[in-house]
Amino acid sequence: MKKIDMGKKILNENEKYAIKNSLFLAERKKLCLNMISSPGSGKTTILARTINELKDKIKIGVIEGDIQTDIDAEKIRATEAPVVQINTEGACHLSAAQISAALEKLPVENLDLIFIENVGNLVCPSAFELGESGKIVVLSVAEGDDKPAKYPAIFAKSKVLLINKVDLLDRGQVDFDIERAKADARKLNKTIKILPISARTGVGMTHWYDWLLKSIEKNTIYSK
């Protein structure tokens, strides 16, 4: 554990908003998950399928972070889930202040779960706490099994690693050793839950839904 000098830590602007968001969510007992990955790992497809397939069980809202465009928000809107778009206009990550404003626009009281889809970037978003309950990292098998070793920060900080697009492995068109990726991720993070899925075909998604439903049921607000 880190010793904090005299109990006086000077918080930066982002940390202040992160604490504000964290309190906002804790008071309302809402689970909020910050989804982080490279561009094109499949975050939006995972979210759209999750919302559709859990529609009868839970209500999900989404905060969509993009540098430009509302392409992803449109895909989420098609599921009829409430969505707030944030355009960062060049910035490589979402800030806690942006999340704070977005939370005010979402019908939080009516939701069981809020997803934040961060800007596609495996590096920078991991360094900015948003006040979320937990981070979810997505890695597509097309990206290669060496990514946990090469981009360790987000794998060290995440509650769940979704290894997506596993349908691409079937025909041997992609080299990806799942055991290597798992072992490297676990070296960084002993408790990380690792779920191989395909948001396109649906393979493995029920394990992800089980994890989500259990986390909501337990009302687990993670501080990690």
Place this chain on the structure above:
Amino acid sequence: MKKIDMGKKILNENEKYAIKNSLFLAERKKLCLNMISSPGSGKTTILARTINELKDKIKIGVIEGDIQTDIDAEKIRATEAPVVQINTEGACHLSAAQISAALEKLPVENLDLIFIENVGNLVCPSAFELGESGKIVVLSVAEGDDKPAKYPAIFAKSKVLLINKVDLLDRGQVDFDIERAKADARKLNKTIKILPISARTGVGMTHWYDWLLKSIEKNTIYSK
């Protein structure tokens, strides 16, 4: 507010080193290409195949940028090309100062072409000039055809867009409309050269080699 003397632009530290590198390369008439993409788009595989297949024609050196590990540098070393590894220890992009130091370690006089493989990140590296002759952006079809629209900066600034892993399109396992990606990239950058390739199977690579050889022959030092 302070008045700033017209015509005198105050350069930041990175810009100073970028100009230094640019002069260093121009004096020696060396082409230096800064390769930028998301993690796992195939930069290292493209470089290794390019070095091997052009071995009898030109000498290539590589500056490898990674947050951690020397996994990529090892793959380049296997081709016997000279390589200098930079570990950014968390930073999301290479800096011109790092490139300046790396250029001193490479046998530049004996090389025809220097590649910089930037940190895997489609966002931040585009904002940091390294003094390179030109930028090359790589997009894998597994990432989706909406990436030029969603991450415009690097597509606007690049000389060449390599659309990699086109072998994944053959069996319809990946949805990627090449014409849409091309049109969106050209909206941002009228002169961008777009080459669909597969560094795994070799498809389309000769067009890439033709572009490289022609650029070296013309000794084109791009300022863009």
